Amino acid sequence: MAAAVGVRGAGRWLVALRCRGASGAAMSSDAQWLTPEERSQLIPDLKAAGWSELSERDAIYKEFSFKNFNQVCLCVRAFCVGMVTGHAWCLQPSEEDLRSSGIIVTDDCEPPCQCWGPNLGLLGGAAGAITTSTSPALAAFGFMSRVALQAEKMNHHPEWFNVYNKVQITLTSHDCGGLSKRDVKLAQFIEKAAASR
Numbered sequence: 639m640a641a642a643v644g645v646r647g648a649g650r651w652l653v654a655l656r657c658r659g660a661s662g663a664a665m666s667s668d669a670q671w672l673t674p675e676e677r678s679q680l681i682p683d684l685k686a687a688g689w690s691e692l693s694e695r696d697a698i699y700k701e702f703s704f705k706n707f708n709q710v711c712l713c714v715r716a717f718c719v720g721m722v723t724g725h726a727w728c729l730q731p732s733e734e735d736l737r738s739s740g741i742i743v744t745d746d747c748e749p750p751c752q753c754w755g756p757n758l759g760l761l762g763g764a765a766g767a768i769t770t771s772t773s774p775a776l777a778a779f780g781f782m783s784r785v786a787l788q789a790e791k792m793n794h795h796p797e798w799f800n801v802y803n804k805v806q807i808t809l810t811s812h813d814c815g816g817l818s819k820r821d822v823k824l825a826q827f828i829e830k831a832a833a834s835r
């Protein structure tokens with residue numbers, strides 16, 4: 639899978655390790671294994687962020703857990719979508735509509751929220767308010783979607799497992815049979831994606 643390429647320079651042997659694809663052709667420099675120096679520089683940062691090294695193979699692992707987020711008060715009795723000449727169109731989405739869009743509906747608006755229509759001002763007492771938040775499962779899916787797009791862009795894919803709000807991720811480079819710079823780059827992206835949820 640991997641080949642050691644010796645280069646004679648300045649009286650000593652410099653060794654660069656490259657990963658090889660299925661055809662046996664050396665892959666781009668981006669596909670190189672991590673050098674020992676890079677490992678000692680980059681892996682501690684990832685460990686500090688919660689990644690661990692697997693004992694059974696050269697890979698890193700982290701579990702992400704998602705909670706409710708985007709808690710906002712939403713007007714449901716008068717959910718106004720626009721205004722023309724002083725009149726707002728008010729929809730009345732059912733709880734079922736909201737739930738099927740991944741919105742959690744509870745009755746505990748805290749603090750009591752006021753309902754505002756776009757360009758309209760306070761809608762007043764006619765509008766009922768509920769607390770809403772996106773479901774943890776949907777938060778996990780959103781995170782996975784962002785990671786999946788990046789993985790496609792890099793042509794480098796995580797091994798992952800998702801149940802409800804948990805996403806377990808293992809990163810390794812199959813063509814290298816171990817960690818490469820691509821794993822570090824993807825792990826760094828994953829950290830950002832998890833932080834921006």
Ligand SMILES: C[C@H](O)[C@H](O)[C@H]1CNC2=NC(N)=NC(=O)C2=N1
Pocket residue numbers: 793794795796810811812813814
């Ligand atoms: C053919 C395709 O380019 C390869 O199979 C890519 C796809 N994604 C990959 N992802 C990972 N993690 N390792 C790889 O070696 C790899 N190779």
